[in-house]
Amino acid sequence: xxxAPQEPPSRIHKRLRxxxxxxxxxELPPLGYGGLEVITAALVDxxxxxxxxxxxxxxGNRTGTRAxxxxxxxxxxxxxxxELMPAVLHTARVxxxxxxxxxxxxxxxxxxxxxxxxTRAAPTVVTVHGAVNGEYGDYFAAxxxxxxxxxxxRAQRLLRPRLNWVxxxxxxxxxxxxxxxxxxxxxxxxxxxRFSPDKGPDLAxxxxxxxxxxxxxxxxxxEEPERRYLDDELRPMLDGSVELLVNPDRPTTERLLREARCxxxxxxxxxxxxxxxxxxxAVGTPVVGTRAGxxxxxxxxxxxxxxxxxxxxxxxxxxxxxEIDAADCVEHVRANFSAEVMARRYExxxxxxxxxxxxPALHRRRRMNRRPLVGPTLRRRLPQLR
Numbered sequence: 502x503x504x505a506p507q508e509p510p511s512r513i514h515k516r517l518r519x520x521x522x523x524x525x526x527x528e529l530p531p532l533g534y535g536g537l538e539v540i541t542a543a544l545v546d547x548x549x550x551x552x553x554x555x556x557x558x559x560x561g562n563r564t565g566t567r568a569x570x571x572x573x574x575x576x577x578x579x580x581x582x583x584e585l586m587p588a589v590l591h592t593a594r595v596x597x598x599x600x601x602x603x604x605x606x607x608x609x610x611x612x613x614x615x616x617x618x619x620t621r622a623a624p625t626v627v628t629v630h631g632a633v634n635g636e637y638g639d640y641f642a643a644x645x646x647x648x649x650x651x652x653x654x655r656a657q658r659l660l661r662p663r664l665n666w667v668x669x670x671x672x673x674x675x676x677x678x679x680x681x682x683x684x685x686x687x688x689x690x691x692x693x694x695r696f697s698p699d700k701g702p703d704l705a706x707x708x709x710x711x712x713x714x715x716x717x718x719x720x721x722x723x724e725e726p727e728r729r730y731l732d733d734e735l736r737p738m739l740d741g742s743v744e745l746l747v748n749p750d751r752p753t754t755e756r757l758l759r760e761a762r763c764x765x766x767x768x769x770x771x772x773x774x775x776x777x778x779x780x781x782x783a784v785g786t787p788v789v790g791t792r793a794g795x796x797x798x799x800x801x802x803x804x805x806x807x808x809x810x811x812x813x814x815x816x817x818x819x820x821x822x823x824e825i826d827a828a829d830c831v832e833h834v835r836a837n838f839s840a841e842v843m844a845r846r847y848e849x850x851x852x853x854x855x856x857x858x859x860x861p862a863l864h865r866r867r868r869m870n871r872r873p874l875v876g877p878t879l880r881r882r883l884p885q886l887r
Contacts, residue, residue: 510719517851518552520604521568522546524611524797525560525578525591533750535775537630541610543675547844558595571598583724588613606851615648624858626651626850633661634771649854657773668850672774673843674783679835682759682784684827689715689840691761693777696720696727701767706738708767708815715765719746719757748864759784761820766790767812775799783834789818805830
C-alpha cells in the first residue's frame with residue numbers, strides 16, 4: 502500500500518487551478534467544532550503557499566483561508582446538520598457556479614457531491630473522511646471509478662480495500678498550530694471528542710478514577726443521540742474529579758489541549774483518523790490511546806505517548822506520560838502532519854488525476870493556451886468572493 506502517487510520532480514511544480522468544495526455546515530477554518538473544516542482550511546493554505554490557484558466553494562459570508570471564496574448561501578447550515586436538502590442544494594449550486602470557471606481538478610469534501618462527478622468537466626478527487634465499513638463505504642463502492650478516493654489512514658483503507666482508492670494522505674494542521682507547547686505533568690487528563698460510546702468517554706472516566714487523576718470531559722453534543730448518551734449514560738457516572746464541558750469553542754479546546762497532562766483516546770471503533778491526537782501532540786501534549794483505528798499510525802509509543810493493548814492498561818499508562826518529551830511530540834507532528842506535507846501529497850494526487858483524465862495532446866494545447874481560472878459566468882459573481 503502506498504501513500505500519494507510518486508510523480509517526477511519536473512511535474513510537481515505545475516501550477517494547478519483547484520476547485521475545493523467544502524460542506525455547507527461550518528466556515529473554514531471553524532470557530533468551534535469542525536475537524537473536516539480544520540483539515541480543509543489547512544490544505545487550502547498549503548496549496549496556495551505552493552503557488553496553486555484555489556477557489557473554495559462553501560457557505561457563509563467569509564473565509565479565513567487564502568483561497569478565492571465563492572458562497573452558495575450567506576447562512577451557515579449547521580443548525581440543519583444531518584438534513585438532506587441543505588446538502589443537495591449546496592451541491593447543485595456548487596456545480597452551477599463551477600460551470601462558469603476553468604479548473605484542472607475538483608477536490609470534493611462533501612458526501613453527496615461526488616455523485617455528480619460524471620457531469621463535471623474536471624476530474625473529482627474525494628477525501629473519504631468517515632468510516633467505510635457500512636453504508637458510507639457502500640456508497641463509494643456504488644460510485645465505482647467515477648471518483649478518485651483518498652484515504653486518510655491505512656486503517657481506513659483496509660476496511661474496504663476494493664474501493665477506488667488512489668492514495669493515502671494523512672490529515673494535517675496549519676503550521677501556526679504546531680509548536681509553542683510545554684509539558685504540564687500536573688494538569689488534568691483530557692478527553693475531547695463528540696459524546697458517543699464509540700469514543701469511550703465512560704472508559705476515560707473509569708481509567709482516570711482508577712489512576713487517581715483528574716479528568717476533563719469536553720466535546721460536541723448537538724445531535725439527539727449525543728444528548729441522550731450524555732444525559733442517560735455519562736452524567737450519572739460523574740463526580741467531583743471530573744469536569745464536564747459541553748460544546749466548547751475552539752479557543753477553549755486549544756487551551757484545554759495545552760493545559761492537559763495528556764489526551765486520552767479509549768476508542769471502541771476503527772476510527773479513520775482522529776484529528777484531536779495530532780492537535781494534542783502539536784502543542785506538546787502526549788496521547789494515551791487504545792490500539793484501534795488509526796491510533797498506531799499517529800502515536801509513537803514511548804516518544805509521543807502510549808498505546809494500550811487493553812483498557813485495563815490505561816490507568817498505569819496515565820502515570821507514564823511524564824516520560825514523554827513535549828518537544829518530540831511537536832517535532833513528530835511538524836515532520837508528518839503539517840499542512841505543507843499534506844499539500845505536497847495532494848498535489849501529486851491531483852497531477853496523477855489530471856494525467857489520467859486527459860490525452861497528452863490536450864495537455865500540450867492547454868499549456869500553450871492557458872485560460873483564466875475564473876470564467877465569465879463566475880466572474881460576474883465575484884462580489885461573493887473574499
